[in-house]
Amino acid sequence: MIKDLAAREDGSVSVSGWVEKVRDQRYVQFVVLRDETGAVQLVNGGVLREADPENPRSDILLERTTTISELSHGSFVTVSGELQHNERVKLGGVEIQIEQLEVVSRALPDTPIAKDSGSEHRLDWRFLDLRRPEQNLVFRVQTTFLNALRQVWVERDFIEVQTPKLMASASESRAELFEVDYFDGQAYLAQSPQFFKQMAQAAGFGGIFEVGPAFRADPSFTSRHATEFTSIDSELSWIDSHVDVMELHEELIVAGLTAVKEKHGEAIQKLFGVEVNVPSRPFPRIPLAEAKEIVKAEGYEVPRADADMDPEGERRIAAHVQQKYGSDFVFLTDYDASIRPFYHMRHDDDAQLTRSYDLIYNGTEISTGAQREHRIDVLEAQAREKGMDPKELNFYLDFFRYGMPPHGGFGMGLNRVLMLMLGQSSIRETTFLFRGPNRLTP
Numbered sequence: 001m002i003k004d005l006a007a008r009e010d011g012s013v014s015v016s017g018w019v020e021k022v023r024d025q026r027y028v029q030f031v032v033l034r035d036e037t038g039a040v041q042l043v044n045g046g047v048l049r050e051a052d053p054e055n056p057r058s059d060i061l062l063e064r065t066t067t068i069s070e071l072s073h074g075s076f077v078t079v080s081g082e083l084q085h086n087e088r089v090k091l092g093g094v095e096i097q098i099e100q101l102e103v104v105s106r107a108l109p110d111t112p113i114a115k116d117s118g119s120e121h122r123l124d125w126r127f128l129d130l131r132r133p134e135q136n137l138v139f140r141v142q143t144t145f146l147n148a149l150r151q152v153w154v155e156r157d158f159i160e161v162q163t164p165k166l167m168a169s170a171s172e173s174r175a176e177l178f179e180v181d182y183f184d185g186q187a188y189l190a191q192s193p194q195f196f197k198q199m200a201q202a203a204g205f206g207g208i209f210e211v212g213p214a215f216r217a218d219p220s221f222t223s224r225h226a227t228e229f230t231s232i233d234s235e236l237s238w239i240d241s242h243v244d245v246m247e248l249h250e251e252l253i254v255a256g257l258t259a260v261k262e263k264h265g266e267a268i269q270k271l272f273g274v275e276v277n278v279p280s281r282p283f284p285r286i287p288l289a290e291a292k293e294i295v296k297a298e299g300y301e302v303p304r305a306d307a308d309m310d311p312e313g314e315r316r317i318a319a320h321v322q323q324k325y326g327s328d329f330v331f332l333t334d335y336d337a338s339i340r341p342f343y344h345m346r347h348d349d350d351a352q353l354t355r356s357y358d359l360i361y362n363g364t365e366i367s368t369g370a371q372r373e374h375r376i377d378v379l380e381a382q383a384r385e386k387g388m389d390p391k392e393l394n395f396y397l398d399f400f401r402y403g404m405p406p407h408g409g410f411g412m413g414l415n416r417v418l419m420l421m422l423g424q425s426s427i428r429e430t431t432f433l434f435r436g437p438n439r440l441t442p
């Protein structure tokens, strides 16, 4: 790998990679070669532009010179030569004197995207866009983040599940639901693993987690919505309230960010110009109604008093929390029952408020969590209150009819977390292959 070259001693080496740049000078040729780990400068000192009968290596040198001068950007080549350390070489302090260069796969001469191409055009050519070191880093960070979360779950003895993405009913609301033909009938793409992670509680699994796709037929073109995204879900039994869920959530976030900072902090700073901050626990917790009062006192009124925070409200409360507590994270808690799903448990002393929360990171919602209602009679009543027909939900309600422990959990959008962690302007940059209302390819 190219990143290992600097640590090697001078001598014969062989490397492969994509041609990033060619400088074809009269007496010397330079090629910058990149693989997924870094870049290195190759040098052809034996440039020969026309046959030289006096030189016994004339044919070889002439062919090599021609090959290099015709190299197109993005071609994949294998090179062998002499590695030399040279402090004056800015790129890693080493260069390779080319002895042999083989073009393994030639790229068409005009690369369809450039550094400054617009987002949609880059998405059309995502495989080329992903060759950029920044993009490569996004998915290395994702791997490290998820791995750290997984370690926490495994240490806590949680079970990993894979829930079905084809369902017979909606899993969140009837809005934003993709319907697909299913033999002679209809199926729906899962909007979240909500019902099944609760089923795992009825099954006696206790702590569980899933990292998998979620689908939302959301027609919006915002920077934080996709029609398919990766949802990080966890659920656990025997909780006293949503506070237990928040504590698990904090532990996971701190573990994920600690691992990312340790492994990629420097690269993130260099390529994205942002610092990864590991938050201290507990994260600030503010009831939603109080958060609305705070932003109102600071001059911003959330458009609808009976609704969720709007994006501007989220930004403002995050700025307030940042200033007051120095935290990138804030839990907004105790959402009004009218804006929460029927399965959220309500407070004993105030049936209008749910035992739920949203987690805001750098000014944007990344997650929703709650204690769930496990008492079947209350759950049925709450479903009816929301205009739902309990008969349609029977398969779900059955989970509660044979002994269901108190439980709760959360769902968190992976692509949003990465966008906010890396200071990106859209989840298009932090999704391997983005899906939106007008994008089903590549």
Ligand code: AMO
Residues within 6 Å of the ligand: 172, 191, 192, 193, 194, 216, 218, 224, 225, 226, 227, 228, 229, 231, 365, 366, 367, 368, 369, 370, 409, 410, 411, 412, 413, 414, 415, 416
């Ligand atoms: P909710 O609908 O709030 O909750 O979704 C949880 C998190 O998923 C992410 N998310 C999205 N990301 C990209 N594009 C979208 N269209 C999109 N929709 C949602 C967000 C959001 O905070 N079942 C509950 C969770 C739970 O209570 O366990 C749920 O799905 O980051």
